[in-house]
Amino acid sequence: KVYTDYFFYEPAFNTHDGGYIPLEEPNVEQQKLKVPELLTPDKETDTDMYYTVISQDGEAQIMPGEATKTWGYNQALLGKTILFKRGKNIHVTVKNELPELTTYHWHGLNVPGDIDGGCHTPVYPGESKVLNFKCDQPAATLWLHAHPCPSTAEQVWHGLATAVVVKDEHEATLPIPRNYGVDDIPVILQDRRFHEDNQWDYKADYDPDGVQGPTAMINGTVNPYFDVTTQKVRLRLLDGANRREWRLHFSDDLEFTQIAGDGSLLTHPVKFTHLMITCAERQEIVVDFGQYKPGDEVALYSDDVPIMHFRIHEFAEDNSVIPDTLFEMNTPKVTENTPVRKVVMSGMDEEVALDGKKFDMERIDAKQTMGNCEIWEVTNTNDCENGMVHPFHMHGCQFEVLERDGHAPYPNETGLKDTIGVNPDETVRFKAWFDHPGVFMYHCHIIEHEDGGMMAQIQVDDPDHPQEFHLTKMDDL
Numbered sequence: 001k002v003y004t005d006y007f008f009y010e011p012a013f014n015t016h017d018g019g020y021i022p023l024e025e026p027n028v029e030q031q032k033l034k035v036p037e038l039l040t041p042d043k044e045t046d047t048d049m050y051y052t053v054i055s056q057d058g059e060a061q062i063m064p065g066e067a068t069k070t071w072g073y074n075q076a077l078l079g080k081t082i083l084f085k086r087g088k089n090i091h092v093t094v095k096n097e098l099p100e101l102t103t104y105h106w107h108g109l110n111v112p113g114d115i116d117g118g119c120h121t122p123v124y125p126g127e128s129k130v131l132n133f134k135c136d137q138p139a140a141t142l143w144l145h146a147h148p149c150p151s152t153a154e155q156v157w158h159g160l161a162t163a164v165v166v167k168d169e170h171e172a173t174l175p176i177p178r179n180y181g182v183d184d185i186p187v188i189l190q191d192r193r194f195h196e197d198n199q200w201d202y203k204a205d206y207d208p209d210g211v212q213g214p215t216a217m218i219n220g221t222v223n224p225y226f227d228v229t230t231q232k233v234r235l236r237l238l239d240g241a242n243r244r245e246w247r248l249h250f251s252d253d254l255e256f257t258q259i260a261g262d263g264s265l266l267t268h269p270v271k272f273t274h275l276m277i278t279c280a281e282r283q284e285i286v287v288d289f290g291q292y293k294p295g296d297e298v299a300l301y302s303d304d305v306p307i308m309h310f311r312i313h314e315f316a317e318d319n320s321v322i323p324d325t326l327f328e329m330n331t332p333k334v335t336e337n338t339p340v341r342k343v344v345m346s347g348m349d350e351e352v353a354l355d356g357k358k359f360d361m362e363r364i365d366a367k368q369t370m371g372n373c374e375i376w377e378v379t380n381t382n383d384c385e386n387g388m389v390h391p392f393h394m395h396g397c398q399f400e401v402l403e404r405d406g407h408a409p410y411p412n413e414t415g416l417k418d419t420i421g422v423n424p425d426e427t428v429r430f431k432a433w434f435d436h437p438g439v440f441m442y443h444c445h446i447i448e449h450e451d452g453g454m455m456a457q458i459q460v461d462d463p464d465h466p467q468e469f470h471l472t473k474m475d476d477l
């Protein structure tokens with residue numbers, strides 16, 4: 001079966017938002033897609049990996065003419081891809097060379113609250129700190145981004161976001177592309193407005209429902225092309241935009257296969273011609289260019305605007321078949337005693353709230369015991385005509401989606417997820433459990449909604465090792 005629709009509620013697509021800024025085809029020549037290099041470990045042993053991640057400012061040549069002033073990790077804009085191998089002890093020195101405080105949030109990583117990098121763990125200008133944790137979760141595409149309260153959106157807009165790839169032994173045995181940079185690439189989808197002299201101006205573009213720009217930027221490249229030299233290419237799609245959701249399809253309605261979501265492979269591959277991705281989600285797809293010949297060009301569109309081009313070169317025939325079963329879910333069982341937790345996302349623009357409240361760094365909104373599975377019921381109370389799809393995200397865990405309004409989830413919502421788009425007037429049910437203690441944020445991932453208070457925090461206690469958690473106060477920052 002090949003799915004040809006976007007699943008989400010059409011009246012809630014961002015194209016209907018009052019402040020919607022349509023994408024425009026950029027008036028610049030095609031440029032070679034920047035594929036971020038893999039970050040070189042400072043050291044790696046059989047058991048440990050050591051990295052240094054520096055937040056810095058810089059200038060990036062994105063448009064012809066003036067370079068754009070940007071922020072990034074270990075480079076001017078965005079960052080290098082950080083590879084974690086499952087089972088290894090990871091040591092990351094994070095260093096802040098920016099003029100203001102930042103945090104290092106590992107979106108999707110299963111780690112204790114003090115490593116997670118939410119707003120309680122600021123790193124001040126000139127400071128550094130070492131994060132030690134064990135990588136123990138399935139192969140997936142995660143990401144690193146800034147998360148200081150309440151300027152996450154602005155820092156991400158400046159460029160503080162990069163892909164994180166977890167590898168494991170199971171994924172390594174599957175017949176899917178994994179030659180990084182050649183047939184396996186991150187595709188970080190963002191949009192910007194270029195003002196005078198090619199500069200970005202977050203304040204000028206500010207919109208409480210999410211900042212957007214008319215120009216698609218992919219891995220920091222405007223109007224990119226990618227040289228296809230293998231029949232199959234794996235795209236690790238990451239919606240790194242502050243607000244924009246992307247409705248993706250190829251020229252010729254070329255079919256493609258989704259193999260992974262946020263936190264793991266899908267249980268089974270799913271074939272699509274059209275696919276919507278909401279803010280902060282990841283979708284890994286394998287595109288088979290077998291029907292094309294050298295010299296052909298295939299375009300990737302969002303709605304009706306081409307955002308990326310694939311130039312077909314000579315390639316060897318590839319008859320590999322993606323297996324029907326990619327991943328076994330091994331998640332806690334739900335019983336009649338499993339507690340149910342209700343969460344409500346409400347409002348638009350300045351009125352956004354979570355459970356009727358604005359985020360407060362000094363208030364714990366909920367508690368869950370480490371290891372205990374709970375059913376989370378997340379409702380979006382927007383109405384369909386005027387509302388939007390709010391992408392609900394949880395820190396510190398990966399969840400399993402059970403239902404959308406009593407119906408089966410969308411076919412590509414198998415496997416583990418940490419972010420899920422909730423339609424207006426819809427309730428999504430999933431089961432969630434935490435493997436580590438700490439204080440974790442949960443929020444809408446339209447980043448201006450998060451900064452605007454559509455966020456709360458949960459304290460996860462380890463009954464065997466009770467501990468006090470230090471909450472950073474806004475006034476102390």
Ligand code: C2O
Pocket residue numbers: 105107145147280393395441443445
């Ligand atoms: Cu992607 Cu609270 O973050």
Ligand code: CU
Pocket residue numbers: 105106107108393394395
């Ligand atoms: Cu996160």
Ligand code: CU
Pocket residue numbers: 352389390391444445446449454
């Ligand atoms: Cu929202």
